[in-house]
Amino acid sequence: MSKERFRLRLSIFVPRSSVDMLMDWVSQRALELRISKSRRTKLGDFKINTQANSIPQISVNGDLNSYEFLFTLLHEFAHLEVYEQYGFAVKSHGKEWKTAYQHIMQPYIERDIFPEPLKSIIVRHMQNPKASSYADLALHKAFLNYSGDMGKDQFFLEELAEGTTFEINGKLLVKGIKRRTRYLCADKSGRKKYTVSALAIVRPFS
Secondary structure (H helix, E strand, C coil): CCHHHHHHHHHHHHHHHHHHHHHHHCCEEEEEEEEECCCCCCEEEEEEHHHCCCCCCEEEECCHHHHHHHHHHHHHHHHHHHHHHHCCCCCCCCCCHHHHHHHHHHHHCCCCCCCCCCCHHHHHHHHCCCCHHHHHHHHHHHCCCCCCCCCCCCCCCCHHCCCCEEEECCCEECCCEEEEEEEEEEEEEEEEEEEEEEEEEEEECC
């Protein structure tokens, strides 16, 4: 993929103010960027076929808002940087990756690419970045606030009181007790149990 085509593709998915910075990094490397359909198990990934001497490939889900797309893309850039230095000799999300990710992210934080309060949450997250942003509930919630998916009558499940009846995916459930990052909920009969993410977007039902 030519650099100009790479730039055009990036400009669709990331904040405009970040494009030049991203291209400065990309211009030093051979890299293929793929935009993926929504994947429930991951937001992005880094792949390389060493036996075929192929170009490193990074994919990011195309349904992410621009800030989460950028955040995920930089996560994958860090994987490529670690691979360039260590190959596969270190853990994929070990200290080498954390250090690379912090280094890559810092200019975007310093130049206020991310708006507040998202920026402050990212700064806190980057003190010890996790393998998945979903593992940081505060960060995941912050990104959801920029996704445009929330209607006026919708809430995160964690915002509802215990015992509240809510609608999700066509089901009416009653919010129960919290178990780590999920709530144990039941249907109206009380016979079927479900665990629902604290950050599931739901609609209270009365």
